[in-house]
Amino acid sequence: MDSNSVSPMPELAPIAEFDKSPPSPPNEEVPMDDLPPPPATISQAEGKKLKVQRSRSYDSEEHERGACEWCEYALVITLATILLIGVSALTIFWTFFYREGYGWADDIPEKQFNLHPTLMIAGFITFSGFSVLLYRICRCFRRIYVKLLHAIFHALAFPCIVIGFLAVLDFHNKKGINNFYSLHSWIGFVAMGLFGLQYAVGFFSFLLLLICNKGTANFRASLVPIHAAFGVLTFVLGVCACLTGLTEKALFTLGADRYSGLPDEGVIINAIGVAIIAILAVVMYILSRNKFRADARDMRASVDL
Protein backbone atom coordinates (compact mmCIF):
# COMPACT_ATOMS: atom_id res chain seq x y z
CA MET A 1 0.00 0.00 0.00
CA ASP A 2 1.21 3.49 -0.66
CA SER A 3 2.81 5.02 2.34
CA ASN A 4 1.01 8.27 1.76
CA SER A 5 -2.56 7.00 1.78
CA VAL A 6 -3.46 6.01 5.28
CA SER A 7 -7.18 6.69 5.19
CA PRO A 8 -9.22 3.62 6.02
CA MET A 9 -12.31 5.21 4.56
CA PRO A 10 -11.64 8.43 2.68
CA GLU A 11 -14.14 10.35 0.64
CA LEU A 12 -16.78 8.78 -1.53
CA ALA A 13 -17.38 11.97 -3.37
CA PRO A 14 -15.00 14.22 -5.22
CA ILE A 15 -14.16 17.44 -3.47
CA ALA A 16 -11.49 17.81 -6.12
CA GLU A 17 -14.26 18.74 -8.53
CA PHE A 18 -14.31 22.11 -6.83
CA ASP A 19 -10.62 22.24 -6.14
CA LYS A 20 -8.62 24.31 -8.54
CA SER A 21 -5.47 24.36 -6.42
CA PRO A 22 -2.45 22.35 -7.63
CA PRO A 23 -2.24 18.81 -6.28
CA SER A 24 -0.45 18.24 -2.97
CA PRO A 25 3.26 17.62 -3.28
CA PRO A 26 4.28 13.97 -2.95
CA ASN A 27 6.06 12.72 0.13
CA GLU A 28 9.47 12.80 -1.49
CA GLU A 29 10.25 16.36 -2.44
CA VAL A 30 11.50 17.01 -5.93
CA PRO A 31 15.15 17.89 -5.38
CA MET A 32 16.09 21.34 -6.48
CA ASP A 33 18.71 19.82 -8.76
CA ASP A 34 16.02 18.17 -10.89
CA LEU A 35 14.46 21.50 -11.73
CA PRO A 36 15.81 23.72 -14.50
CA PRO A 37 18.53 26.01 -13.13
CA PRO A 38 17.10 29.31 -11.87
CA PRO A 39 17.54 32.20 -14.27
CA ALA A 40 19.78 35.11 -13.37
CA THR A 41 16.72 37.26 -12.72
CA ILE A 42 13.20 36.00 -11.92
CA SER A 43 10.02 37.94 -12.58
CA GLN A 44 6.62 37.19 -11.02
CA ALA A 45 5.37 35.83 -14.35
CA GLU A 46 8.38 33.54 -14.66
CA GLY A 47 7.88 32.42 -11.06
CA LYS A 48 4.31 31.43 -11.85
CA LYS A 49 5.46 29.58 -14.99
CA LEU A 50 8.03 27.63 -12.95
CA LYS A 51 5.32 26.78 -10.43
CA VAL A 52 3.01 25.47 -13.18
CA GLN A 53 5.85 23.31 -14.53
CA ARG A 54 6.41 21.86 -11.05
CA SER A 55 2.73 21.15 -10.47
CA ARG A 56 2.60 19.38 -13.85
CA SER A 57 5.52 17.20 -12.89
CA TYR A 58 3.68 16.27 -9.66
CA ASP A 59 0.59 15.49 -11.75
CA SER A 60 2.45 13.07 -14.00
CA GLU A 61 4.00 11.35 -10.96
CA GLU A 62 0.63 11.12 -9.25
CA HIS A 63 -1.10 9.47 -12.17
CA GLU A 64 1.52 6.93 -13.09
CA ARG A 65 -0.09 3.54 -12.64
CA GLY A 66 1.74 0.23 -12.65
CA ALA A 67 0.49 -3.10 -14.04
CA CYS A 68 0.28 -4.36 -10.46
CA GLU A 69 -2.08 -1.55 -9.51
CA TRP A 70 -4.34 -2.26 -12.49
CA CYS A 71 -4.38 -5.96 -11.55
CA GLU A 72 -5.45 -5.09 -7.98
CA TYR A 73 -8.09 -2.72 -9.40
CA ALA A 74 -9.51 -5.40 -11.74
CA LEU A 75 -9.38 -8.09 -9.04
CA VAL A 76 -11.20 -6.02 -6.43
CA ILE A 77 -13.89 -4.87 -8.90
CA THR A 78 -14.45 -8.47 -10.06
CA LEU A 79 -14.67 -9.70 -6.46
CA ALA A 80 -17.07 -6.91 -5.48
CA THR A 81 -19.29 -7.58 -8.53
CA ILE A 82 -19.43 -11.34 -7.85
CA LEU A 83 -20.29 -10.75 -4.18
CA LEU A 84 -22.88 -8.03 -4.82
CA ILE A 85 -24.74 -10.06 -7.46
CA GLY A 86 -24.07 -13.34 -5.65
CA VAL A 87 -25.67 -12.27 -2.35
CA SER A 88 -28.95 -11.38 -4.07
CA ALA A 89 -28.84 -14.53 -6.22
CA LEU A 90 -28.29 -16.65 -3.09
CA THR A 91 -31.24 -14.98 -1.34
CA ILE A 92 -33.52 -15.68 -4.33
CA PHE A 93 -32.26 -19.29 -4.45
CA TRP A 94 -32.95 -19.69 -0.70
CA THR A 95 -36.48 -18.31 -1.11
CA PHE A 96 -37.42 -20.55 -4.05
CA PHE A 97 -35.67 -23.70 -2.79
CA TYR A 98 -36.63 -23.57 0.91
CA ARG A 99 -39.39 -20.95 1.32
CA GLU A 100 -41.85 -21.61 -1.55
CA GLY A 101 -41.10 -18.47 -3.57
CA TYR A 102 -42.89 -15.12 -3.61
CA GLY A 103 -46.49 -13.88 -3.51
CA TRP A 104 -48.57 -10.92 -2.36
CA ALA A 105 -52.34 -11.33 -2.31
CA ASP A 106 -52.62 -15.12 -2.10
CA ASP A 107 -53.47 -17.36 0.86
CA ILE A 108 -49.92 -17.75 2.12
CA PRO A 109 -48.70 -14.55 3.84
CA GLU A 110 -45.28 -16.17 4.32
CA LYS A 111 -44.75 -15.87 0.56
CA GLN A 112 -45.38 -12.14 0.89
CA PHE A 113 -42.88 -11.94 3.74
CA ASN A 114 -40.27 -13.58 1.47
CA LEU A 115 -40.17 -10.34 -0.52
CA HIS A 116 -38.80 -8.57 2.58
CA PRO A 117 -35.31 -10.16 2.87
CA THR A 118 -34.87 -10.37 -0.91
CA LEU A 119 -35.77 -6.73 -1.60
CA MET A 120 -33.98 -5.32 1.45
CA ILE A 121 -30.75 -7.16 0.55
CA ALA A 122 -31.15 -6.00 -3.07
CA GLY A 123 -31.77 -2.39 -1.97
CA PHE A 124 -29.40 -1.92 0.96
CA ILE A 125 -26.58 -4.20 -0.21
CA THR A 126 -26.57 -4.93 -3.96
CA PHE A 127 -27.80 -1.66 -5.50
CA SER A 128 -26.41 0.62 -2.76
CA GLY A 129 -23.10 -1.27 -2.89
CA PHE A 130 -22.84 -0.85 -6.67
CA SER A 131 -23.77 2.82 -6.33
CA VAL A 132 -21.00 3.49 -3.77
CA LEU A 133 -18.41 1.48 -5.70
CA LEU A 134 -19.20 2.98 -9.10
CA TYR A 135 -18.87 6.46 -7.64
CA ARG A 136 -15.49 5.54 -6.26
CA ILE A 137 -13.91 3.53 -9.04
CA CYS A 138 -15.27 4.88 -12.35
CA ARG A 139 -12.16 6.45 -13.83
CA CYS A 140 -13.00 6.79 -17.50
CA PHE A 141 -16.41 8.50 -17.55
CA ARG A 142 -17.12 12.20 -17.27
CA ARG A 143 -18.02 13.22 -13.73
CA ILE A 144 -21.66 13.97 -14.56
CA TYR A 145 -22.15 10.42 -15.90
CA VAL A 146 -20.64 8.95 -12.70
CA LYS A 147 -23.03 11.09 -10.64
CA LEU A 148 -25.96 9.91 -12.77
CA LEU A 149 -24.90 6.25 -12.35
CA HIS A 150 -24.66 6.83 -8.57
CA ALA A 151 -28.17 8.34 -8.58
CA ILE A 152 -29.61 5.61 -10.88
CA PHE A 153 -28.37 2.76 -8.68
CA HIS A 154 -29.79 4.46 -5.61
CA ALA A 155 -33.02 5.03 -7.58
CA LEU A 156 -33.13 1.25 -8.18
CA ALA A 157 -32.55 0.65 -4.46
CA PHE A 158 -35.36 3.02 -3.46
CA PRO A 159 -38.43 0.98 -4.65
CA CYS A 160 -36.79 -2.23 -3.38
CA ILE A 161 -36.59 -0.77 0.13
CA VAL A 162 -40.11 0.71 0.01
CA ILE A 163 -41.76 -2.51 -1.29
CA GLY A 164 -39.63 -4.63 1.07
CA PHE A 165 -40.85 -2.50 3.99
CA LEU A 166 -44.52 -2.64 2.88
CA ALA A 167 -44.26 -6.42 2.45
CA VAL A 168 -43.26 -7.03 6.08
CA LEU A 169 -45.71 -4.40 7.40
CA ASP A 170 -48.61 -6.05 5.55
CA PHE A 171 -47.44 -9.53 6.61
CA HIS A 172 -47.37 -8.46 10.28
CA ASN A 173 -50.84 -6.92 10.00
CA LYS A 174 -52.28 -10.03 8.32
CA LYS A 175 -50.77 -12.29 11.01
CA GLY A 176 -51.57 -9.95 13.92
CA ILE A 177 -47.91 -9.46 14.84
CA ASN A 178 -46.81 -6.17 16.42
CA ASN A 179 -44.67 -3.83 14.35
CA PHE A 180 -41.39 -2.19 15.38
CA TYR A 181 -40.69 -4.15 18.53
CA SER A 182 -37.35 -5.78 17.67
CA LEU A 183 -33.83 -4.37 17.57
CA HIS A 184 -33.74 -5.37 13.88
CA SER A 185 -36.78 -3.22 13.12
CA TRP A 186 -35.36 -0.25 15.04
CA ILE A 187 -32.05 -0.43 13.14
CA GLY A 188 -33.90 -0.91 9.85
CA PHE A 189 -36.13 2.09 10.54
CA VAL A 190 -33.12 4.36 11.15
CA ALA A 191 -31.37 2.98 8.04
CA MET A 192 -34.47 3.60 5.87
CA GLY A 193 -34.85 7.14 7.24
CA LEU A 194 -31.20 7.95 6.56
CA PHE A 195 -31.43 6.42 3.07
CA GLY A 196 -34.43 8.58 2.16
CA LEU A 197 -32.85 11.72 3.57
CA GLN A 198 -29.56 11.06 1.80
CA TYR A 199 -31.31 10.43 -1.51
CA ALA A 200 -33.37 13.62 -1.27
CA VAL A 201 -30.40 15.78 -0.25
CA GLY A 202 -28.08 14.18 -2.82
CA PHE A 203 -30.55 14.47 -5.70
CA PHE A 204 -31.38 18.08 -4.89
CA SER A 205 -27.84 19.26 -4.15
CA PHE A 206 -25.62 17.36 -6.56
CA LEU A 207 -27.93 17.05 -9.58
CA LEU A 208 -30.69 19.69 -9.46
CA LEU A 209 -28.42 22.51 -8.26
CA LEU A 210 -26.16 21.93 -11.29
CA ILE A 211 -28.67 24.20 -13.08
CA CYS A 212 -26.84 26.98 -11.28
CA ASN A 213 -23.42 25.32 -11.32
CA LYS A 214 -21.06 28.21 -10.53
CA GLY A 215 -23.29 29.88 -7.96
CA THR A 216 -23.82 26.72 -5.90
CA ALA A 217 -20.29 25.27 -6.11
CA ASN A 218 -19.30 26.33 -2.58
CA PHE A 219 -22.54 25.06 -1.06
CA ARG A 220 -22.20 21.72 -2.85
CA ALA A 221 -18.53 21.45 -1.87
CA SER A 222 -19.40 21.97 1.80
CA LEU A 223 -22.10 19.30 1.56
CA VAL A 224 -19.87 16.61 0.01
CA PRO A 225 -18.15 15.40 3.22
CA ILE A 226 -21.46 15.25 5.12
CA HIS A 227 -23.14 13.33 2.27
CA ALA A 228 -20.17 10.95 2.05
CA ALA A 229 -19.97 10.30 5.83
CA PHE A 230 -23.73 9.70 6.17
CA GLY A 231 -23.63 7.54 3.03
CA VAL A 232 -21.10 5.19 4.61
CA LEU A 233 -23.08 5.17 7.87
CA THR A 234 -26.30 4.31 5.97
CA PHE A 235 -24.54 1.44 4.19
CA VAL A 236 -23.14 0.05 7.48
CA LEU A 237 -26.57 0.39 9.16
CA GLY A 238 -28.10 -1.47 6.19
CA VAL A 239 -25.56 -4.25 6.77
CA CYS A 240 -26.43 -4.38 10.51
CA ALA A 241 -30.17 -4.48 9.72
CA CYS A 242 -29.69 -7.34 7.23
CA LEU A 243 -27.55 -9.39 9.67
CA THR A 244 -29.97 -8.99 12.60
CA GLY A 245 -32.86 -9.76 10.22
CA LEU A 246 -31.21 -12.98 9.02
CA THR A 247 -30.60 -14.01 12.65
CA GLU A 248 -34.29 -13.41 13.46
CA LYS A 249 -35.44 -15.28 10.37
CA ALA A 250 -33.23 -18.30 11.12
CA LEU A 251 -34.59 -18.54 14.68
CA PHE A 252 -38.24 -17.92 13.68
CA THR A 253 -38.38 -20.40 10.81
CA LEU A 254 -35.88 -23.08 11.83
CA GLY A 255 -36.21 -22.72 15.60
CA ALA A 256 -33.25 -22.78 18.01
CA ASP A 257 -33.02 -26.59 18.11
CA ARG A 258 -33.01 -27.19 14.36
CA TYR A 259 -30.72 -24.19 13.73
CA SER A 260 -28.17 -25.51 16.25
CA GLY A 261 -27.97 -28.72 14.20
CA LEU A 262 -26.95 -26.51 11.25
CA PRO A 263 -29.26 -27.92 8.56
CA ASP A 264 -28.75 -27.03 4.89
CA GLU A 265 -31.08 -24.04 5.15
CA GLY A 266 -29.16 -22.78 8.18
CA VAL A 267 -25.92 -22.97 6.19
CA ILE A 268 -27.54 -21.01 3.33
CA ILE A 269 -28.78 -18.29 5.73
CA ASN A 270 -25.33 -18.06 7.36
CA ALA A 271 -23.71 -17.95 3.90
CA ILE A 272 -25.88 -14.96 2.96
CA GLY A 273 -24.70 -13.24 6.16
CA VAL A 274 -21.05 -14.08 5.45
CA ALA A 275 -21.41 -12.72 1.89
CA ILE A 276 -22.78 -9.45 3.34
CA ILE A 277 -19.79 -9.26 5.73
CA ALA A 278 -17.42 -9.93 2.79
CA ILE A 279 -19.10 -7.10 0.82
CA LEU A 280 -18.65 -4.78 3.81
CA ALA A 281 -14.95 -5.69 3.96
CA VAL A 282 -14.44 -5.16 0.19
CA VAL A 283 -16.32 -1.83 0.22
CA MET A 284 -14.27 -0.61 3.20
CA TYR A 285 -11.06 -1.76 1.48
CA ILE A 286 -11.96 0.13 -1.71
CA LEU A 287 -12.88 3.25 0.27
CA SER A 288 -9.57 3.02 2.15
CA ARG A 289 -7.51 3.03 -1.05
CA ASN A 290 -6.84 6.50 -2.40
CA LYS A 291 -5.50 4.88 -5.57
CA PHE A 292 -8.98 3.61 -6.46
CA ARG A 293 -10.32 7.16 -6.63
CA ALA A 294 -11.18 8.68 -9.97
CA ASP A 295 -8.25 10.82 -11.09
CA ALA A 296 -8.33 14.28 -9.57
CA ARG A 297 -7.19 15.62 -12.96
CA ASP A 298 -10.19 14.08 -14.73
CA MET A 299 -12.50 15.48 -12.09
CA ARG A 300 -11.03 18.95 -12.46
CA ALA A 301 -11.49 18.69 -16.23
CA SER A 302 -15.23 18.22 -15.70
CA VAL A 303 -15.63 21.05 -13.23
CA ASP A 304 -18.42 22.61 -15.29
CA LEU A 305 -20.62 19.57 -14.82
Place this chain on the structure above:
Amino acid sequence: MDSNSVSPMPELAPIAEFDKSPPSPPNEEVPMDDLPPPPATISQAEGKKLKVQRSRSYDSEEHERGACEWCEYALVITLATILLIGVSALTIFWTFFYREGYGWADDIPEKQFNLHPTLMIAGFITFSGFSVLLYRICRCFRRIYVKLLHAIFHALAFPCIVIGFLAVLDFHNKKGINNFYSLHSWIGFVAMGLFGLQYAVGFFSFLLLLICNKGTANFRASLVPIHAAFGVLTFVLGVCACLTGLTEKALFTLGADRYSGLPDEGVIINAIGVAIIAILAVVMYILSRNKFRADARDMRASVDL
Protein backbone atom coordinates in the same frame (compact mmCIF):
# COMPACT_ATOMS: atom_id res chain seq x y z
CA MET B 1 -17.04 21.28 7.64
CA ASP B 2 -13.84 22.14 5.88
CA SER B 3 -14.19 21.95 2.18
CA ASN B 4 -10.88 20.18 1.85
CA SER B 5 -11.55 17.26 4.14
CA VAL B 6 -14.04 14.97 2.52
CA SER B 7 -12.89 11.69 3.99
CA PRO B 8 -15.68 9.87 5.79
CA MET B 9 -13.16 7.67 7.58
CA PRO B 10 -9.58 8.79 7.15
CA GLU B 11 -6.58 7.34 8.91
CA LEU B 12 -6.57 6.22 12.52
CA ALA B 13 -2.84 6.21 12.67
CA PRO B 14 -0.33 8.92 11.91
CA ILE B 15 1.51 8.52 8.66
CA ALA B 16 2.67 12.09 9.27
CA GLU B 17 4.99 10.69 11.92
CA PHE B 18 7.17 9.47 9.10
CA ASP B 19 6.47 12.38 6.82
CA LYS B 20 9.13 15.01 6.71
CA SER B 21 7.76 16.80 3.65
CA PRO B 22 6.14 20.21 4.10
CA PRO B 23 2.37 20.14 4.66
CA SER B 24 0.08 20.23 1.65
CA PRO B 25 -0.82 23.69 0.43
CA PRO B 26 -4.29 24.86 1.44
CA ASN B 27 -7.05 25.17 -1.09
CA GLU B 28 -6.63 28.90 -1.49
CA GLU B 29 -3.18 29.57 -2.84
CA VAL B 30 -1.13 32.27 -1.15
CA PRO B 31 -1.15 35.07 -3.71
CA MET B 32 2.23 36.02 -5.05
CA ASP B 33 1.64 39.59 -3.85
CA ASP B 34 1.62 38.44 -0.21
CA LEU B 35 5.13 37.07 -0.48
CA PRO B 36 8.20 39.28 -0.18
CA PRO B 37 9.14 40.67 -3.61
CA PRO B 38 11.55 38.35 -5.44
CA PRO B 39 15.15 39.45 -5.27
CA ALA B 40 16.98 40.56 -8.37
CA THR B 41 18.89 37.28 -8.38
CA ILE B 42 17.82 34.05 -6.66
CA SER B 43 20.23 31.35 -5.54
CA GLN B 44 19.25 27.75 -4.71
CA ALA B 45 19.82 28.42 -0.99
CA GLU B 46 17.59 31.50 -1.10
CA GLY B 47 14.94 29.51 -2.98
CA LYS B 48 14.93 26.90 -0.22
CA LYS B 49 14.67 29.64 2.46
CA LEU B 50 11.68 31.17 0.67
CA LYS B 51 10.09 27.72 0.52
CA VAL B 52 10.57 27.18 4.27
CA GLN B 53 8.94 30.57 4.98
CA ARG B 54 5.95 29.61 2.84
CA SER B 55 5.56 26.20 4.46
CA ARG B 56 5.63 27.88 7.91
CA SER B 57 2.86 30.24 6.88
CA TYR B 58 0.81 27.20 5.76
CA ASP B 59 1.52 25.57 9.13
CA SER B 60 0.16 28.49 11.10
CA GLU B 61 -2.95 28.60 8.91
CA GLU B 62 -3.46 24.87 9.29
CA HIS B 63 -3.38 24.89 13.06
CA GLU B 64 -5.57 27.86 13.75
CA ARG B 65 -8.54 26.58 15.76
CA GLY B 66 -11.70 28.52 16.50
CA ALA B 67 -13.81 28.41 19.68
CA CYS B 68 -16.55 26.67 17.67
CA GLU B 69 -14.17 23.88 16.72
CA TRP B 70 -13.11 23.36 20.34
CA CYS B 71 -16.79 23.25 21.38
CA GLU B 72 -17.50 20.56 18.77
CA TYR B 73 -14.38 18.66 19.93
CA ALA B 74 -15.46 18.77 23.60
CA LEU B 75 -19.08 17.89 22.77
CA VAL B 76 -18.18 14.86 20.65
CA ILE B 77 -15.66 13.56 23.22
CA THR B 78 -18.22 13.95 26.03
CA LEU B 79 -20.91 12.19 23.98
CA ALA B 80 -18.55 9.35 23.03
CA THR B 81 -17.43 8.90 26.66
CA ILE B 82 -21.02 8.82 27.98
CA LEU B 83 -22.06 6.29 25.31
CA LEU B 84 -19.00 4.05 25.70
CA ILE B 85 -19.30 3.85 29.50
CA GLY B 86 -23.11 3.91 29.37
CA VAL B 87 -23.45 0.87 27.10
CA SER B 88 -21.40 -1.31 29.48
CA ALA B 89 -23.20 0.11 32.53
CA LEU B 90 -26.57 -0.66 30.91
CA THR B 91 -25.48 -4.23 30.14
CA ILE B 92 -24.40 -4.77 33.77
CA PHE B 93 -27.70 -3.25 34.99
CA TRP B 94 -29.66 -5.57 32.64
CA THR B 95 -27.75 -8.62 33.92
CA PHE B 96 -28.23 -7.84 37.62
CA PHE B 97 -31.82 -6.59 37.36
CA TYR B 98 -33.26 -9.18 34.92
CA ARG B 99 -30.74 -12.05 34.63
CA GLU B 100 -29.65 -12.80 38.22
CA GLY B 101 -26.08 -11.51 37.95
CA TYR B 102 -22.86 -13.39 37.23
CA GLY B 103 -21.30 -16.71 38.22
CA TRP B 104 -18.91 -19.36 36.91
CA ALA B 105 -18.74 -22.65 38.78
CA ASP B 106 -22.14 -22.63 40.52
CA ASP B 107 -25.33 -24.56 39.71
CA ILE B 108 -26.78 -21.98 37.33
CA PRO B 109 -24.92 -22.03 33.98
CA GLU B 110 -27.06 -19.09 32.81
CA LYS B 111 -25.16 -16.90 35.28
CA GLN B 112 -21.94 -17.96 33.58
CA PHE B 113 -23.44 -17.13 30.18
CA ASN B 114 -24.21 -13.62 31.47
CA LEU B 115 -20.48 -12.91 31.42
CA HIS B 116 -20.54 -13.33 27.62
CA PRO B 117 -22.58 -10.25 26.55
CA THR B 118 -21.10 -8.08 29.30
CA LEU B 119 -17.46 -8.89 28.54
CA MET B 120 -17.88 -8.89 24.75
CA ILE B 121 -19.54 -5.46 24.82
CA ALA B 122 -16.81 -4.22 27.20
CA GLY B 123 -14.06 -5.63 24.96
CA PHE B 124 -15.33 -4.98 21.43
CA ILE B 125 -17.20 -1.74 22.11
CA THR B 126 -16.14 0.11 25.28
CA PHE B 127 -12.38 -0.56 25.47
CA SER B 128 -11.84 -0.85 21.69
CA GLY B 129 -13.91 2.29 21.16
CA PHE B 130 -11.86 4.26 23.71
CA SER B 131 -8.66 2.92 22.15
CA VAL B 132 -9.65 4.08 18.65
CA LEU B 133 -10.91 7.46 19.87
CA LEU B 134 -7.91 8.22 22.09
CA TYR B 135 -5.57 7.49 19.20
CA ARG B 136 -7.52 9.88 17.05
CA ILE B 137 -8.23 12.78 19.37
CA CYS B 138 -5.33 13.01 21.85
CA ARG B 139 -3.72 16.27 20.81
CA CYS B 140 -1.62 17.23 23.79
CA PHE B 141 0.40 14.09 24.59
CA ARG B 142 3.62 12.96 22.95
CA ARG B 143 3.03 10.42 20.21
CA ILE B 144 4.58 7.54 22.15
CA TYR B 145 2.15 8.09 25.06
CA VAL B 146 -0.81 8.05 22.65
CA LYS B 147 0.47 4.78 21.18
CA LEU B 148 0.83 3.33 24.68
CA LEU B 149 -2.72 4.41 25.61
CA HIS B 150 -3.98 2.80 22.37
CA ALA B 151 -2.14 -0.43 23.28
CA ILE B 152 -3.27 -0.34 26.94
CA PHE B 153 -6.97 -0.01 26.06
CA HIS B 154 -6.65 -2.87 23.60
CA ALA B 155 -4.80 -4.82 26.29
CA LEU B 156 -7.83 -4.27 28.56
CA ALA B 157 -10.14 -5.45 25.78
CA PHE B 158 -8.10 -8.62 25.18
CA PRO B 159 -8.90 -10.56 28.43
CA CYS B 160 -12.54 -9.41 28.23
CA ILE B 161 -12.89 -11.00 24.81
CA VAL B 162 -11.02 -14.19 25.82
CA ILE B 163 -13.02 -14.72 29.05
CA GLY B 164 -16.26 -13.75 27.29
CA PHE B 165 -15.55 -16.39 24.65
CA LEU B 166 -14.63 -19.07 27.22
CA ALA B 167 -17.80 -18.27 29.20
CA VAL B 168 -20.13 -19.05 26.29
CA LEU B 169 -18.07 -22.06 25.17
CA ASP B 170 -18.25 -23.59 28.66
CA PHE B 171 -21.96 -22.71 28.96
CA HIS B 172 -22.71 -24.47 25.65
CA ASN B 173 -20.71 -27.54 26.72
CA LYS B 174 -22.48 -27.70 30.11
CA LYS B 175 -25.91 -27.42 28.45
CA GLY B 176 -25.06 -29.71 25.52
CA ILE B 177 -25.59 -26.98 22.91
CA ASN B 178 -23.58 -27.10 19.69
CA ASN B 179 -20.89 -24.47 19.18
CA PHE B 180 -20.40 -22.25 16.13
CA TYR B 181 -23.67 -22.91 14.34
CA SER B 182 -25.19 -19.41 14.23
CA LEU B 183 -24.42 -16.41 12.04
CA HIS B 184 -23.63 -14.50 15.26
CA SER B 185 -20.94 -17.02 16.22
CA TRP B 186 -19.41 -16.97 12.73
CA ILE B 187 -19.19 -13.16 12.73
CA GLY B 188 -17.83 -13.18 16.30
CA PHE B 189 -15.20 -15.76 15.39
CA VAL B 190 -13.92 -13.63 12.48
CA ALA B 191 -13.98 -10.50 14.68
CA MET B 192 -11.98 -12.26 17.44
CA GLY B 193 -9.44 -13.59 14.93
CA LEU B 194 -8.96 -10.15 13.40
CA PHE B 195 -8.68 -8.56 16.85
CA GLY B 196 -5.92 -10.98 17.91
CA LEU B 197 -4.05 -10.57 14.63
CA GLN B 198 -4.30 -6.79 14.79
CA TYR B 199 -3.07 -6.71 18.38
CA ALA B 200 -0.08 -8.94 17.64
CA VAL B 201 0.90 -7.03 14.49
CA GLY B 202 0.33 -3.63 16.13
CA PHE B 203 2.28 -4.46 19.29
CA PHE B 204 5.19 -5.93 17.35
CA SER B 205 5.36 -3.29 14.62
CA PHE B 206 4.47 -0.03 16.32
CA LEU B 207 5.94 -0.59 19.80
CA LEU B 208 8.60 -3.34 19.73
CA LEU B 209 10.18 -2.20 16.46
CA LEU B 210 10.74 1.27 17.98
CA ILE B 211 13.92 -0.31 19.40
CA CYS B 212 15.25 0.15 15.89
CA ASN B 213 13.32 3.34 15.13
CA LYS B 214 15.15 4.73 12.10
CA GLY B 215 15.76 1.40 10.41
CA THR B 216 12.11 0.29 10.59
CA ALA B 217 10.43 3.64 9.81
CA ASN B 218 9.61 2.73 6.20
CA PHE B 219 8.27 -0.70 7.14
CA ARG B 220 6.11 0.79 9.91
CA ALA B 221 4.89 3.56 7.61
CA SER B 222 3.80 1.01 5.00
CA LEU B 223 1.95 -0.97 7.68
CA VAL B 224 -0.02 2.00 9.08
CA PRO B 225 -2.80 2.11 6.44
CA ILE B 226 -3.32 -1.67 6.61
CA HIS B 227 -3.45 -1.61 10.43
CA ALA B 228 -5.87 1.34 10.36
CA ALA B 229 -8.20 -0.19 7.72
CA PHE B 230 -8.34 -3.58 9.45
CA GLY B 231 -8.81 -1.82 12.80
CA VAL B 232 -11.97 -0.10 11.56
CA LEU B 233 -13.17 -3.37 10.01
CA THR B 234 -12.59 -5.22 13.32
CA PHE B 235 -14.57 -2.56 15.21
CA VAL B 236 -17.49 -2.74 12.73
CA LEU B 237 -17.45 -6.56 12.87
CA GLY B 238 -17.51 -6.33 16.68
CA VAL B 239 -20.59 -4.10 16.39
CA CYS B 240 -22.27 -6.60 14.02
CA ALA B 241 -21.46 -9.51 16.37
CA CYS B 242 -22.92 -7.63 19.37
CA LEU B 243 -26.12 -6.70 17.51
CA THR B 244 -26.76 -10.24 16.21
CA GLY B 245 -25.94 -11.59 19.69
CA LEU B 246 -28.45 -9.25 21.35
CA THR B 247 -31.10 -10.33 18.81
CA GLU B 248 -30.40 -14.00 19.59
CA LYS B 249 -30.47 -13.38 23.34
CA ALA B 250 -33.79 -11.50 23.18
CA LEU B 251 -35.43 -14.33 21.22
CA PHE B 252 -33.89 -17.12 23.34
CA THR B 253 -34.74 -15.66 26.74
CA LEU B 254 -37.93 -13.68 26.09
CA GLY B 255 -39.27 -15.78 23.21
CA ALA B 256 -40.86 -14.30 20.08
CA ASP B 257 -44.29 -13.78 21.67
CA ARG B 258 -43.10 -11.94 24.79
CA TYR B 259 -40.52 -9.93 22.82
CA SER B 260 -43.20 -8.75 20.36
CA GLY B 261 -45.12 -7.28 23.33
CA LEU B 262 -41.97 -5.22 24.06
CA PRO B 263 -41.65 -5.86 27.82
CA ASP B 264 -39.26 -3.78 29.94
CA GLU B 265 -36.41 -6.24 29.41
CA GLY B 266 -36.98 -6.10 25.65
CA VAL B 267 -36.71 -2.31 25.76
CA ILE B 268 -33.44 -2.58 27.74
CA ILE B 269 -31.97 -5.06 25.22
CA ASN B 270 -33.02 -2.82 22.31
CA ALA B 271 -31.58 0.22 24.13
CA ILE B 272 -28.20 -1.54 24.44
CA GLY B 273 -28.33 -2.17 20.67
CA VAL B 274 -29.27 1.44 19.93
CA ALA B 275 -26.39 2.67 22.15
CA ILE B 276 -23.99 0.46 20.15
CA ILE B 277 -25.34 1.94 16.90
CA ALA B 278 -24.93 5.46 18.34
CA ILE B 279 -21.31 4.64 19.27
CA LEU B 280 -20.70 3.40 15.72
CA ALA B 281 -22.11 6.67 14.35
CA VAL B 282 -19.99 8.83 16.71
CA VAL B 283 -16.81 6.84 15.98
CA MET B 284 -17.40 7.13 12.22
CA TYR B 285 -18.09 10.85 12.61
CA ILE B 286 -14.84 11.38 14.54
CA LEU B 287 -12.87 9.34 12.00
CA SER B 288 -14.41 11.39 9.17
CA ARG B 289 -13.26 14.70 10.65
CA ASN B 290 -9.70 15.58 9.73
CA LYS B 291 -9.87 18.42 12.26
CA PHE B 292 -10.05 15.89 15.12
CA ARG B 293 -6.66 14.45 14.18
CA ALA B 294 -3.66 15.11 16.37
CA ASP B 295 -1.68 17.97 14.84
CA ALA B 296 0.65 16.82 12.09
CA ARG B 297 3.24 19.27 13.48
CA ASP B 298 3.15 17.64 16.92
CA MET B 299 3.49 14.23 15.33
CA ARG B 300 6.48 15.34 13.29
CA ALA B 301 8.06 16.73 16.46
CA SER B 302 7.94 13.25 17.99
CA VAL B 303 9.35 11.44 14.99
CA ASP B 304 12.06 9.82 17.09
CA LEU B 305 9.51 8.01 19.21
